[in-house]
Amino acid sequence: MKSIKSIFLLGVALFAMIGAQAQIDPVDKNGLAIGGYDVVAYFSGAAQKGSKSYTAKHNGATYYFASKANRDAFTKAPSNYLPQFDGYCAWGVAAKDTKFPINPETFDIVDGKLYLFYNGPFDGKTLDTSLDWGQRTTELKKAAHAKWPTVKNSK
Incomplete structure (x- = not known):
């Protein structure tokens, strides 16, 4: 009985680890933004899942909130909370001139903006x-903002 419980708990732990590293598009095919994470909560220092009980639509996307x-x-004031680069990976825009998906639990707030x-x-x-972003924030932030108009229109 203990071994079945141990195997089950190991499976749950592995599933959680895989899920925590899942990469998502900023807005999925159903219109859900940032994997359901609360974009306001990031400004309190936490990546927190939102709830279907608290939703808002903005530019065709649905955002979930924790409260x-x-x-x-x-x-x-949506513009105060929306992630930069339409939610794509800030490093991808700056360093690779492309749109990378994101892990919604990996973020930075710089000068009051969400990356x-x-x-x-x-x-x-x-x-x-x-x-890399953390080591070269100023350089990469400047590069990303300069490159975004071109990257935004790329596929």
């Missing part, structure tokens, strides 16, 4: 693009 207060803050990053498997290893 009514967060939803209300967003609806009053999201790819953090997951790549060539048999884990690539956390926020690490």
Whole structure:
């Protein structure tokens, strides 16, 4: 009985680890933004899943929030909370001139703006693009903002 319970718990742990490293598009095929994460909560220092109970639509995407207060803050001033580069990986825009998907649990707030990053498997290893971003924030931030108008219109 203990071995079945241990195997089950190991499976749950592995599933959680895989899920935590899942890369998503900023807006999925159903119109859900940032994998259902609360874009307002990031500004409190936490990547937090939102709830279907607190939603708001913006530019055709549906955003989930962890609380009514967060939803209300967003609806009053969405531009204060929306991630940069339409939610694509900031490092991908800056360093690779492309749109990478993101891991919604990997983020940075710089000068009051939200930046999201790819953090997951790549060539048999884990690539956390926020690490390079953290070492070269000023340089990469400047490059990303300069490149975004061109990258935005690319496929």
